[in-house]
Amino acid sequence: MGTHFTVGQLTAAAAAAVRAPSLHNSQPWRFRLRDGGIEVSLDRERLLPATDPSGWGARIACGAALFNLRLALAVAGTPAKVRLRPYPAETDVLARLTPDLPRRPTPAEQTLYAAVPRRFSNRAPFWPDPVPAEARWRIGEAARAEQGWLELVIGVSAVNAFAEIARSAHRVLERDAGYRAELAAWVRAAPAPDGVPAAASGPRGEPQDLLPARAFGGRDRAPGRDFEPEPLVAVLGTAGNTTTDQVVAGQALQRVLLTATDAGLAASMLSQPIEVPGAREALRLSLGRFGTPQMVLRIGYGQPGLPTPRRRVDEVLDLPVARP
Numbered sequence: 001m002g003t004h005f006t007v008g009q010l011t012a013a014a015a016a017a018v019r020a021p022s023l024h025n026s027q028p029w030r031f032r033l034r035d036g037g038i039e040v041s042l043d044r045e046r047l048l049p050a051t052d053p054s055g056w057g058a059r060i061a062c063g064a065a066l067f068n069l070r071l072a073l074a075v076a077g078t079p080a081k082v083r084l085r086p087y088p089a090e091t092d093v094l095a096r097l098t099p100d101l102p103r104r105p106t107p108a109e110q111t112l113y114a115a116v117p118r119r120f121s122n123r124a125p126f127w128p129d130p131v132p133a134e135a136r137w138r139i140g141e142a143a144r145a146e147q148g149w150l151e152l153v154i155g156v157s158a159v160n161a162f163a164e165i166a167r168s169a170h171r172v173l174e175r176d177a178g179y180r181a182e183l184a185a186w187v188r189a190a191p192a193p194d195g196v197p198a199a200a201s202g203p204r205g206e207p208q209d210l211l212p213a214r215a216f217g218g219r220d221r222a223p224g225r226d227f228e229p230e231p232l233v234a235v236l237g238t239a240g241n242t243t244t245d246q247v248v249a250g251q252a253l254q255r256v257l258l259t260a261t262d263a264g265l266a267a268s269m270l271s272q273p274i275e276v277p278g279a280r281e282a283l284r285l286s287l288g289r290f291g292t293p294q295m296v297l298r299i300g301y302g303q304p305g306l307p308t309p310r311r312r313v314d315e316v317l318d319l320p321v322a323r324p
């Protein structure tokens with residue numbers, strides 16, 4: 001067994017890690033080797049102070065990147081042991097990975113890994129076809145396998161009640177000039193290595209829409225072309241809401257998204273009801289369960305689309321400086 005990860009292993013795995021989702025595609029992560037271990041840290045320079053003042057979203061994104069990193073290492077035959085928040089005094093270091101016993105990747109790891117480059121946020125309307133029970137079960141299992149939970153919002157009245165909470169949270173956020181400015185600053189009209197390309201934004205939100213869409217610069221839509229009337233809404237949560245729970249939630253989120261991709265499903269995220277504390281509490285109460293909602297997903301059968309850009313891997317690595 002190797003006792004150290006190498007720069008080559010880190011570089012290869014980080015290429016998968018950066019495919020993780022992040023708020024406004026801000027990519028708030030850094031990866032480095034320290035004492036033979038790979039560490040995942042928050043990138044303080046890429047936080048969104050108006051949208052994400054607590055750093056919740058950045059920790060979710062880093063957790064998702066961590067899941068991809070773990071998958072890539074396992075598929076390469078060099079799986080990792082993971083310690084979350086390994087140094088109490090260094091709160092930005094969210095995880096440390098050290099080599100575990102080498103073994104062959106499992107079929108599940110291989111299929112999830114194959115889904116990494118195919119996953120993307122699909123904000124366009126989905127087909128009305130329902131998501132089959134088997135797929136619903138699989139995505140719930142994916143969350144549980146990573147110490148998360150997934151509640152499906154089932155039935156017209158439950159979906160309407162959720163939509164009410166989400167729309168009201170959206171209105172609260174939209175009233176904040178700092179939030180609006182940050183969103184506008186991350187919309188990309190021209191090709192860029194970060195931010196949300198206008199082409200990925202989905203159609204512009206309309207007042208009659210059930211679920212609120214963030215204004216990423218979407219195009220006007222043809223009259224009468226609306227979103228699916230009964231979307232499959234899923235709430236992902238964790239037992240608590242410590243910073244560690246948020247990293248756990250990010251890993252669970254990524255496993256759910258990759259499982260959905262592998263099942264031929266499309267997904268988009270809507271986090272307005274998580275970002276507004278009153279809405280988050282209303283959401284938790286509406287689910288009638290303990291624990292903390294960490295993300296909301298809309299899942300269904302979508303039209304094809306393209307993954308969004310990322311920064312180059314060497315821009316997110318802190319490599320040891322070679323001695324002369």
Ligand SMILES: Cc1cc2nc3c(=O)[nH]c(=O)nc-3n(C[C@H](O)[C@H](O)[C@H](O)COP(=O)(O)O)c2cc1C
Pocket residue numbers: 019020021022023024025026056057058060061119120121122123195196200214268269270271272307308
């Ligand atoms: C914590 C978090 C919150 C997000 N919230 C939203 C949201 O409210 N609306 C939305 O359309 N996308 C949301 N996203 C998705 C990101 O915008 C998306 O991951 C990013 O633009 C990269 O694109 P990709 O998912 O296609 O790779 C969120 C992602 C994360 C990690």
